[in-house]
Amino acid sequence: xxxxxxxxxxxxxxxxxxxxxxxxxxxxxxxxxxxxxxxxxxxxxxxxxxxxxxxxxxxxxxxxxxxxxxxxxxxxxxxxxxxxxxxxxxxxxxx
Amino acid sequence: xxxxxxxxxxxxxxxxxxxxxxxxxxxxxxxxxxxxxxxxxxxxxxxxxxxxxxxxxxxxxxxxxxxxxxxxxxxxxxxxxxxxxxxxxxxxxxxxxxxxxxxxxxxxxxxxxxxxxxxxxxxxxxxxxxxxxxxxxxxxxxxxxxxxxxxxxxxxxxxxxxxxxxxxxxxxxxxxxxxxxxxxxxxxxxxxxxxxxxxxxxxxxxxxxxxxxxxxxxxxxxxxxxxxxxxxxxxxxxxxxxxxxxxxxxxxxxxxxxxxxxxxxxxxxxxxxxxxxxxxxxxxxxxxxxxxxxxxxxxxxxxxxxxxxxxxxxxxxxxxxxxxxxxxxxxxxxxxxxxxxxxxxxxxxxxxxxxxxxxxxxxxxxxxxxxxxxxxxxxxxxxxxxxxxxxxxxxxxxxxxxxxxxxxxxxxxxxxxxxxxxxxxxxxxxxxxxxxxxxxxxxxxxxxxxxxxxxxxxxxxxxxxxxxxxxxxxxxxxxxxxxxxxx
Numbered sequence: 186x187x188x189x190x191x192x193x194x195x196x197x198x199x200x201x202x203x204x205x206x207x208x209x210x211x212x213x214x215x216x217x218x219x220x221x222x223x224x225x226x227x228x229x230x231x232x233x234x235x236x237x238x239x240x241x242x243x244x245x246x247x248x249x250x251x252x253x254x255x256x257x258x259x260x261x262x263x264x265x266x267x268x269x270x271x272x273x274x275x276x277x278x279x280x
Numbered sequence: 281x282x283x284x285x286x287x288x289x290x291x292x293x294x295x296x297x298x299x300x301x302x303x304x305x306x307x308x309x310x311x312x313x314x315x316x317x318x319x320x321x322x323x324x325x326x327x328x329x330x331x332x333x334x335x336x337x338x339x340x341x342x343x344x345x346x347x348x349x350x351x352x353x354x355x356x357x358x359x360x361x362x363x364x365x366x367x368x369x370x371x372x373x374x375x376x377x378x379x380x381x382x383x384x385x386x387x388x389x390x391x392x393x394x395x396x397x398x399x400x401x402x403x404x405x406x407x408x409x410x411x412x413x414x415x416x417x418x419x420x421x422x423x424x425x426x427x428x429x430x431x432x433x434x435x436x437x438x439x440x441x442x443x444x445x446x447x448x449x450x451x452x453x454x455x456x457x458x459x460x461x462x463x464x465x466x467x468x469x470x471x472x473x474x475x476x477x478x479x480x481x482x483x484x485x486x487x488x489x490x491x492x493x494x495x496x497x498x499x500x501x502x503x504x505x506x507x508x509x510x511x512x513x514x515x516x517x518x519x520x521x522x523x524x525x526x527x528x529x530x531x532x533x534x535x536x537x538x539x540x541x542x543x544x545x546x547x548x549x550x551x552x553x554x555x556x557x558x559x560x561x562x563x564x565x566x567x568x569x570x571x572x573x574x575x576x577x578x579x580x581x582x583x584x585x586x587x588x589x590x591x592x593x594x595x596x597x598x599x600x601x602x603x604x605x606x607x608x609x610x611x612x613x614x615x616x617x618x619x620x621x622x623x624x625x626x627x628x629x630x631x632x633x634x635x636x637x638x639x640x641x642x643x644x645x646x647x648x649x650x651x652x653x654x655x656x657x658x659x660x661x662x663x664x665x666x667x668x669x670x671x672x673x674x675x676x677x678x679x680x681x682x683x684x685x686x687x688x689x690x691x692x693x694x695x696x697x698x699x700x701x702x703x704x705x706x707x708x709x710x711x712x713x714x715x716x717x718x719x720x721x722x723x724x725x726x727x728x729x730x731x732x733x734x735x736x737x738x739x740x741x742x743x744x745x746x747x748x749x750x751x752x753x754x755x756x757x758x759x760x761x762x763x764x765x766x767x
Contacts, residue, residue: 193640200598200643201605201620202636203628212640218699219641225587226657229664236659237666239489239519240475240715241739246518260382264609273607276618 186220188213281306282445283762286354286502289448293343293353300343300353304336304397307355311399311446321422323431323441325360326368327400339395351394351509357450359438360401361408362388362493363482371484372406372416372434375604375611375630385482386514387451387493394509402450403437406632407601408458408486410434411704414695415634423466424763425729429688432462438496439466445766449506452496455486456589457684457708459494460720464683464732467722467761469749470496471503474739475715476521479514487596488519490589490712499759500721500749504528507742523740531743532750537571539748540676546582547681547707547734555726560682563723563733566752567680575676579668584661585710586702591645591658592713597635598642604630637698666714673738678748681707683720683732707734717742721749722758730758 193213197204267274339353363381370376405415413421413436423431424444431440435452439462452459454472463470471494478493495506507528514520606612606626616622645654694701711718723733737745
């Protein structure tokens, strides 16, 4: 499937990626050729095939709903690019 | 001292031939000499000298107190995809260029408990997306066999560091061939275990249903020693499987007579370089000499593995990488005008080209109206690929073929054509899609460059694969060869 510039801009917006004009052109070519590769899957009829959810058919393990982690808020907050009083700082969202 | 294998170092420490501080210092000196200088290999992103020497001293004290294990005081390195509490963990990305994790990955913790000595964090393709190590934000890694060539990827730093004898072993991860392909290109032994064998907790996720950690070593005996400590059931990884961890070193010398080896015709296609095919077939004939039976087989859906992989891996990566948003950790752009600008510019500036390419493919494949045509279709193809393997394993014990279609290629040779780069993983991807264990061992040379023999086993057959690889290494010397100038 060949993508046009608008498709690429739309995908970039969904993916929250700012792209330069040059990048848009480059990705238009790259993504189109990757999709062409991927579409080789369509040559096979898979109507009666069960999708594989897990290689060894393992199911999700459950655990008791109890607190297992200790509170390390300050340690975790130290990774943030901007923070104040234990809160993440971002540009103003609501006027 | 650097020519000692991991196993020999463990034995040397136990015998008191040298201390952990001595051997740690020796390897640190080599890293300083061969890795960081101009024209160096660049296999490390971070070298943790002080921490390593402190841990080595503690290991020597532990040994003196009589509490040493096989791993106490043994130096090694972690791929920079494993979170290390208090030590920079970049995943090869500008996005995590300042990320100091507040916790250890379970694999990291497993080594710490044994008193092993980590020398640093190895270079890698950005977020493990690449087959040449050229997508690292911290620069490419040179192949010690030929510095104009790539070491393979994404675990190219781990492979180059072990091949250059800068560390005796390193951890690595494999989503589509990222342990086996660099192992092949650097003349090493690399093993991707069964999906669920090693914990993924704290191993920065690329494609969660494919990612698996494993060892990068010089021989199968060392890989067994690594896998003993890397494997564990982990409550903190919901896909970890509660399966007993055998002592992988205990069965290395089992008799392999009578084992049946399948050669899929799809792994020896007509366009495969004849010298590559001949080298791999010669290696396989060694098993015949040891009493194994060779059988031609077919894995008819092999040609669908790359198309399915380039849906599953990008789709899962686009979801996994959505956490990198410039808010809670990692890179943030300068002066964002609003929240949307903060997200888009932090991600646009923080991610490299290949990562953005895959995030976009994945975003597209998962977007409204396309899920069935792409992700669901790919999951169905995975079933077909797995069924091929299951049918084959009714008749054979192991499957063998080349690890990669070519030896290490030149730096820059495939960077302009993403699809050409993706075809590098033609023989390794199917095992990830099926969740099977795969391994690469040195098979000989093509154009004076090492090439790998791939061994694929059934689920949980890592012991058998290490056994058969070790027996091969008892009668061949490919794994003992070192790059020129490394001695």
